[in-house]
Amino acid sequence: WDEPLLFELSSPGERGVLVPEPGVPLDDSLPEGLRRTTPPALPELSQLHVLRHYLRLSQENLGVDLNIDVGQGTCTMKYSPKVNDRFVRDPKLAELHPLQDERTVQGVLEIIYRLERMLREISGMDRVSLQPGAGSAAIYANVAMIRAYFAARGELEQRDEVITTIFSHPSNAACAKTAGFKVITLYPDADGYPDIEALKAAVGPRTAALLITNPEDTGIFNPRIEEFVRIVHDAGGLCAYDQANANGILGITRARDAGFDLCHFNLHKTFSTPHACGGPAAGACGVTEALAPFLPKPTVEFDGTRYHLDDDRPESVGKIRPFYGVVPNLVRAYAWIMSLGAEGLREAAEVAVLNNNYLMKKVLEIRGASAPYAEGRRRIEQVRYSWATLAEETGVHTEDIGYRAADFGTHYWTSHHPFVVPEPMTLEPTESYSRADLDEYAAILAEVAREAYEEPETVRTAPHRSTVHRIRQDTLEDPETWAVTWRAYRRKILGQ
Amino acid sequence: WDEPLLFELSSPGERGVLVPEPGVPLDDSLPEGLRRTTPPALPELSQLHVLRHYLRLSQENLGVDLNIDVGQGTCTMKYSPKVNDRFVRDPKLAELHPLQDERTVQGVLEIIYRLERMLREISGMDRVSLQPGAGSAAIYANVAMIRAYFAARGELEQRDEVITTIFSHPSNAACAKTAGFKVITLYPDADGYPDIEALKAAVGPRTAALLITNPEDTGIFNPRIEEFVRIVHDAGGLCAYDQANANGILGITRARDAGFDLCHFNLHKTFSTPHACGGPAAGACGVTEALAPFLPKPTVEFDGTRYHLDDDRPESVGKIRPFYGVVPNLVRAYAWIMSLGAEGLREAAEVAVLNNNYLMKKVLEIRGASAPYAEGRRRIEQVRYSWATLAEETGVHTEDIGYRAADFGTHYWTSHHPFVVPEPMTLEPTESYSRADLDEYAAILAEVAREAYEEPETVRTAPHRSTVHRIRQDTLEDPETWAVTWRAYRRKILGQ
Amino acid sequence: MLAAVGAASTEEFYADVPESIRLRRPLDLPAALRSEAELVRHVGALLARNTGTEDALSFLGAGCYRHHVPAVVDEVINRSEFLTAYAGEPYEDHGRFQALWEYQSLMGELLEMDVVNVPAYDGFQASATALRMAGRITGRRRLLLVTALDPDKLSKVDDYVRPVHDLVVVPGGAGGRADLDAVRAELAAGDVAAVYAEAPSYLGIVDPALPELAGLAHEAGALYVVGCNPISLGVVAPPAAYGADIACGDIQPLGLHLAYGGLNGGFIATHDEERFVAEFPSRLFGLAPTAVEGEYGFGDVAYERTSFAVREEGKEWVGTAAALNGITAGVYLALMGPQGMREIGQTIMANTRYAIRRLAEVPGVEVPYADAPHFADFTVRFTGARTAAEVGDALLERGIFGGRVLSPADALYCVTEVHGKDDIDRLATALQEIAK
């Protein structure tokens, strides 16, 4: 589609949906300065035109359901069963107000309660909060609890450093910084494993916590993870496990088993709630008994007869978001776990890891591709590949290859900055895709790599069959030309 | 998408959805010869793969919501408000069994009852049956009632002829024939109006009924319709009004006002229920008191307290379809009429007719296009155009132009056979599309017409940007090569 | 826009509508509910007056069956692109053609037949048309119906074949089975176009004599037409396997919601013989090559049969019918696969057998024909003080929808895979209180 902007489709007087007229007199209590005088310059469209516009935009999108979505490594793009959406759309959930009397919401409270218990077992932790709105929010909540924990012990002034690794999600560093900690980042050793010597050098009486992903975004599992935890514990610090990459280890190993004090899950990754263009997601924080008093409030409790919300938690960090969490996604995650059970979860993990290692074998057969670090070792949930050789030999970069893949009906993203692995590409097949899917994906990459060697210009100027062509990124960095809204565009670019 | 056939995606052992296991012993009462021995050779796919397949197929489709769907003239492709789908998906409708006790279905019975009353008013008729599954089924039901009427009067042997016009929907002729009548088809007079002299010549003591559309598929309203009815009545025949094209005359004129004994509506055309790839639709039969005893049964009645189904109708033609009709579409039609009211219905008609005459003006400005008949007169709901001039001058046919339009994101169909209007194209904009839409549609036709004159090969070999290229129609006419199923294709074409 | 077309008012467009038939007053309709919120409130309140099978425990079947509808089915068929497409060409509507051709193909595998139609309105229509096809193929007049038939379906078929056929209902024999001697006698009388049977019958019985009927029909030069429930075909043999020339039925059980009996689709299947294909009134989509090697295109097979092409010279008629319901059934079959179809058939037969046994143990309850193979439906006879209708009333008070009442004593009950053992036990317990 060559679909215009919504604003360009406006036609004066059109209405999309009509509003009930008040059956009572209008109210004119607003004083002059608080009354809107000029109507907002929203576009005016008929309902069909609004619908058509967004349907066309939807078709200009890929997603887990539409393509072989293994290219968003670290994101765990797994299939979200459609039946779970049915629960979410049920008015018995969709039309529940969060402040209703507890007697009228026993069903949803029971689901939250049961989900917490299941995640306790999956992580080994003593309590789990389901309030955070997403994975990074859960990381932040963990940091807030760490802060509250040391504040309660009077150690907060002393312990103002947090240690993380470069292959842990950037939010570990950023949340810690936001919460007031200094951040120390460890780089990998020569084999790509987290560097234990660097940890020893960094740790000390100022250490509040270690925030670490495992397996890291490289797909490498840290075999000395217990030692890492012990070193930090010995220095009086806490250890928080970023479980964004938990999908490959469900039922295999648990946060608590390695000694962690806190952990988090991304329910939209590991537990299949849909990614929704970038949220709403849902996060879960698991903690040991020692940290439990600091959990966000309220918690959901059961007195043997009735479920209720417990707000009487004086040491709690308070609210992380409004009310109790992204409840629709809690219901989806609950249903997903219930449909699989213990055996199914473990099977999902094993299939995901098998898929990952199978795809690794196929990708490494492609000229110009490599998987730096941990030579000859298996990976868990994803692999961070490198096109460094190809880039050197052809001048084609990893972005170009990703864009060109779009011409074949799929795509990948490069990876989080900084590019410690040069020319990176991170693939994570999850358990949702079949061998035929992986073969097709690898074949597309192989074809693009061939083009890079034989007709590099085709790749460098890609995409050719997408909705639009190569975007002028520079205009988005320049305050003179960036346009975050239509009104800004009209003013700055169109001069209106 | 270059999406394979479902069967080609099969992978042994995959399951899309699991079935509950019986909690009781299996039953082995089936005798040998009635037990299936070879499992059906259905494909085996995971749930994600089934979903992806159909999502991709869906994207290879247009529809009212996706394009300027004015090209399916006579089909009344109007917008079906999404809110009406919400009602249909409500378990309070979707999960109702038709044989439930009447006390448990008062809501749906009330809707059917109220819809009947509204359609009585819209048509002027005394009773309306909502049982027929679609428009042609309603035509058939009308013919069946005509047959029952004359059978009850002992005149059926004598009255074995039905008269219709060539610009009435083919189902009028075909249903009459199926029900055992001989069919006489009237052709238009020189001005394109139904030929009253031909009617007078055809009518007589053998005449059972006149089945006629008005306005006809040319968009021309028969100004002598009362006279037509009178002539048939005078000969002792009945008159049935095919109201497939009623959209332009809602609130303007009614079947009863012109003297008809029966009429039908297509709820999926005039009353906005979605076209659903060709059904389910819904039909309505309106009749006068004299014909009411013959209506399909049951009817929905109200005793002042409770709604109930009346099966005690001894003269009824019986069942036209199972149970009571395509109830989801009855609910949609009810909601649509309720959202508009009398004023809204008439406004819809007037806007549709205005759109039609506006588009006619734009199309007639295109080189090679014409609108045969009734020169200089306005049209009602649609116009049957002709590309005869263009075909003569360029060798490009109406099919070619329709296919080429697909390259621009829209389309049209030619028209029902036989092509009395040469090189036909029937456009019906309805009230749903805007002036900008009509301008865009006309511009596409103009561009294709330009191509026909300047680069006819482009049009003759179209489509070029569709999912597939020109289809080898001949293989579908040859019993040696036609393949209605995958198993036939494998046997006949692949030789398996 | 009026100005653009040179009209002073919309009245001008109606110049051909004579004043004598103009309606010069507003239609007398209820006041409009213009805002969507008000409409939702109004219709929602009406629907709230219904109690559906999700709110109660239902044992209703009798031609409309409650099965689990997989979420992916709803997801696909609610797509705007499928819901609002119509009669486009196979270029811009390639997906619709492919989805319907795949439906035909999936049904073909289930039925072991090479030709399946784009769905007709419903199973009633499918049976009626199958019989008229048989009449056209054989050139004969009489039609024998040999298994218990839904009286509503009989009404439809009777009306439909009347102009050209005589319908002969052959009374059933012992144990709910066809009376083969009576069938032989009718066949001997000659001029029989078709023998029509159902598997399972209206009473849920899969008659062991079904294969034998094929031989009888064919010996007499008649066609054998069999109506069947497609969801049974993972365990019950398809009609073609025991000699049927035409198979037909309703796809409602394949992923379609109950919808107060409003969602149906009629399938008609035959072998790939021209004399059969030529008699279909429905559209038949076929797979065809295109101008580009390797591409699959789709289109109408033998279009000249249809009333779209040749009006009253076509076979019966064709029009908008139930295409989307066909796509629904296709998605359903694609999700189920061979294994799913076998398992669902097994579960339903097991539940049916359990229900028959369990209810037959209840004092005051008998199950006629209990020994015959049953699928989903079965007859229950109340021999106590209450009629079947009164039993139904008493069950309703307990939140249970009893079966369809057939006669003062009999009702037709039904179980499917949505019933658990606990549900059947609950019914039995309730009947224990009620039916004595």
Added chain:
Amino acid sequence: MLAAVGAASTEEFYADVPESIRLRRPLDLPAALRSEAELVRHVGALLARNTGTEDALSFLGAGCYRHHVPAVVDEVINRSEFLTAYAGEPYEDHGRFQALWEYQSLMGELLEMDVVNVPAYDGFQASATALRMAGRITGRRRLLLVTALDPDKLSKVDDYVRPVHDLVVVPGGAGGRADLDAVRAELAAGDVAAVYAEAPSYLGIVDPALPELAGLAHEAGALYVVGCNPISLGVVAPPAAYGADIACGDIQPLGLHLAYGGLNGGFIATHDEERFVAEFPSRLFGLAPTAVEGEYGFGDVAYERTSFAVREEGKEWVGTAAALNGITAGVYLALMGPQGMREIGQTIMANTRYAIRRLAEVPGVEVPYADAPHFADFTVRFTGARTAAEVGDALLERGIFGGRVLSPADALYCVTEVHGKDDIDRLATALQEIAK
């Protein structure tokens, strides 16, 4: 596949996981419900234990509002393509970028500001971040909160700004309004980064002093940050119109279902000044030219601000948040248009005023601050024998959800456009019986 990768079993892949931390028993979880039908039955039964606002008459608001959600909104955002996309590039996910950029643009028009973020988690986060942005822009420490705030939001903001700011809650003055003298005094104490107010406040009051606060803040070199309810902005002036530097709030009222409080999105808006733009932690999508003249492309504006780009050197952090909820709000605003937003604001204000008047007439009920302009929420005080909580219990017995209890005597009630006059009258009648 194991063979293809040269592995004997999946155990090999876990070679790096030391035995000491391997879980060598199955997880202790409930038995799986493997068939979809069983799962539907299980979850359906749990959800059936809830009573929602469709089953009762609800007057709950207090930060989560029931509005009519147009069907087209649900249709669009339930599309697989939107629901399952994530972080693709603007080439194969052009539609997602355009839809979110259009969301930003629609909010920009509503707010009369040129820069709007891709939604943050929720309104709590938006306020908290807006205040930290103000702190970074001004380099100052103290934050003044001057209108009544949701205690939950206060909890969140307090936790969030703590490392770098002192939060000063300025007590309110008479009639539920801000105490300007107290604000002046705090400003005079210096080092104030921002004055924060809400329109309407937590208690539903649109404080006439809001414009004056802008002058006070600016004179003191502080920024003026205003939280607002976006659905009010068809009738209430947008914060920018009376001097706000940053506007923020929650998009929940714009087409998002209640979902037990689970659907939110935080908007933050500023004018198009680099010093403001540079402090956003959120993604900001921008419109950009492409290699082909006339094409619209989209991408990230000033990406180097973000923690995605520079980890802890970025502004706070960014991650998956609430993008689809932003698209929801965009579809909602597109459907409503300027006229719809004006009308819905008028209807809500009219209903609120009517409810205040009607309830104030009930013996035993007072409405504090009744004279102030209100939007949706308003405080009700019970002066009779029963506490606000007891009144709530008594209403619940009558199928009515009363307001959020604020104190023994007070509760916060709410009406929107989904309430008719009859609903409010029903509440008043019930209170007449209960509240004396």
